[in-house]
Amino acid sequence: MPGFELFGDKERKEVTDVLSTGVLMRYGFDGARNGHYKALEFEQTLCGITGSAFSHLCSSGTAALSTAMAACGIGAGDEVIVPPFTFVATFEAVLQAGAVPVFGEIDDTLCLNPDRLEAVLTPKTKAVIPVHMCGAMARIDEIKHFCDRNGLMLLEDACQSLGATFQGNHLGRFGKAGCFSFDAVKTVTCGEGGAVITDDQTVYDICHQYADHGHDHLGGPDRGADDHPILGINYRISELNAAVGLAQLKKLDQIVTIQRKNKQALKDAMTKLPGISFRHLPDPSGDSATFLSFMLPTGEKARQAAKALAENQVPCPYWYDNNWHYFRKWDHLKNMISASPMPAQLCRNLPDYSKIHLPESDAVMKRTLSMQIMLSWTDQDLEQRVAAIEKALTNI
Numbered sequence: 001m002p003g004f005e006l007f008g009d010k011e012r013k014e015v016t017d018v019l020s021t022g023v024l025m026r027y028g029f030d031g032a033r034n035g036h037y038k039a040l041e042f043e044q045t046l047c048g049i050t051g052s053a054f055s056h057l058c059s060s061g062t063a064a065l066s067t068a069m070a071a072c073g074i075g076a077g078d079e080v081i082v083p084p085f086t087f088v089a090t091f092e093a094v095l096q097a098g099a100v101p102v103f104g105e106i107d108d109t110l111c112l113n114p115d116r117l118e119a120v121l122t123p124k125t126k127a128v129i130p131v132h133m134c135g136a137m138a139r140i141d142e143i144k145h146f147c148d149r150n151g152l153m154l155l156e157d158a159c160q161s162l163g164a165t166f167q168g169n170h171l172g173r174f175g176k177a178g179c180f181s182f183d184a185v186k187t188v189t190c191g192e193g194g195a196v197i198t199d200d201q202t203v204y205d206i207c208h209q210y211a212d213h214g215h216d217h218l219g220g221p222d223r224g225a226d227d228h229p230i231l232g233i234n235y236r237i238s239e240l241n242a243a244v245g246l247a248q249l250k251k252l253d254q255i256v257t258i259q260r261k262n263k264q265a266l267k268d269a270m271t272k273l274p275g276i277s278f279r280h281l282p283d284p285s286g287d288s289a290t291f292l293s294f295m296l297p298t299g300e301k302a303r304q305a306a307k308a309l310a311e312n313q314v315p316c317p318y319w320y321d322n323n324w325h326y327f328r329k330w331d332h333l334k335n336m337i338s339a340s341p342m343p344a345q346l347c348r349n350l351p352d353y354s355k356i357h358l359p360e361s362d363a364v365m366k367r368t369l370s371m372q373i374m375l376s377w378t379d380q381d382l383e384q385r386v387a388a389i390e391k392a393l394t395n396i
């Protein structure tokens with residue numbers, strides 16, 4: 001996942017362009033900026049990569065999710081189906097919109113199971129936000145089919161899956177809008193940043209307006225002459241962050257190529273180990289390969305494996321026990337009323353999350369470990385890693 005590993009002269013050059021003009025804002029200052037529009041160039045580059053008609057860069061992936069939801073008209077009283085395996089930002093953004101996160105079950109894709117969406121569908125369901133976790137795809141065609149059949153909005157959280165595709169199409173392009181994150185640990189980093197992509201002109205227009213206090217950006221060189229057709233907020237990215245991201249984005253192909261090679265080497269070796277199975281990838285050729293996720297036969301064995309791998313210097317997140325990525329440990333959500341400064345009004349409309357049980361997701365997550373794929377590994381590092389993995393897992 002980490003673009004920060006390939007950080008150097010190109011990033012410095014883009015940032016120096018901005019620093020040499022002193023124009024740190026993406027809008028205005030046309031005379032002073034010496035032709036540098038890093039945020040705009042980032043957006044054009046992202047459209048070129050994904051094939052999307054429009055993109056809008058925001059201050060974070062969370063801000064991108066909030067912006068996309070605003071643009072898609074998701075708000076107070078709406079229910080939004082999300083997975084219980086994600087980063088907390090997904091449900092945070094739903095809550096910020098005044099909507100209700102409803103957790104569907106995941107399957108061995110580690111993403112929402114399209115066959116279990118019906119079970120949580122209600123007359124209030126407005127949208128589904130599948131999360132393409134750990135660099136690879138949900139069963140997005142089936143999820144899209146479910147949304148189409150039920151008149152629901154599809155919005156993809158592809159924050160962890162820039163560069164991944166399903167049947168040749170980039171993740172983030174299957175619904176009304178898709179969101180990416182460029183925070184410090186993502187495949188491409190701006191330091192902080194995120195983007196919405198969409199093919200819908202109206203959605204795009206609301207995105208760039210909403211993320212900039214409602215500015216319509218039609219006033220010409222004088223920002224003060226812009227009109228404000230909608231209420232908005234400030235989710236703007238700075239030119240400095242955009243500049244870093246622009247250099248990074250141009251390395252995406254290189255990053256994904258290295259990840260795929262390194263992941264394949266580990267997977268080939270681990271395939272030979274008894275009792276290990278792998279995350280189901282609906283289209284293996286589209287995996288961006290940021291993680292190698294694998295399953296042990298039981299939860300007990302998975303915990304033992306996590307311990308043995310850590311002792312052998314190959315730590316692998318065991319998400320079932322992780323505070324940030326899996327529902328089981330989201331006590332702050334389950335104790336929402338006491339733990340949140342959100343208006344009590346909003347909290348009152350929410351279900352009691354401490355009473356929600358997700359047995360199918362638990363069964364998958366209990367058995368799953370993931371290994372992050374690094375860009376800097378040498379052939380020798382890979383060989384040592386394989387040896388350490390074999391040693392750690394042989395007696396499990």
Ligand SMILES: *Cc1c(COP(=O)(O)O)cnc(C)c1O
Pocket residue numbers: 060061062063086087089090131157159160181182183192193194
């Ligand atoms: C990182 C991430 C986000 C949020 O991104 P930020 O840029 O850190 O706000 C949202 N969803 C998922 C799945 C993520 O991994």
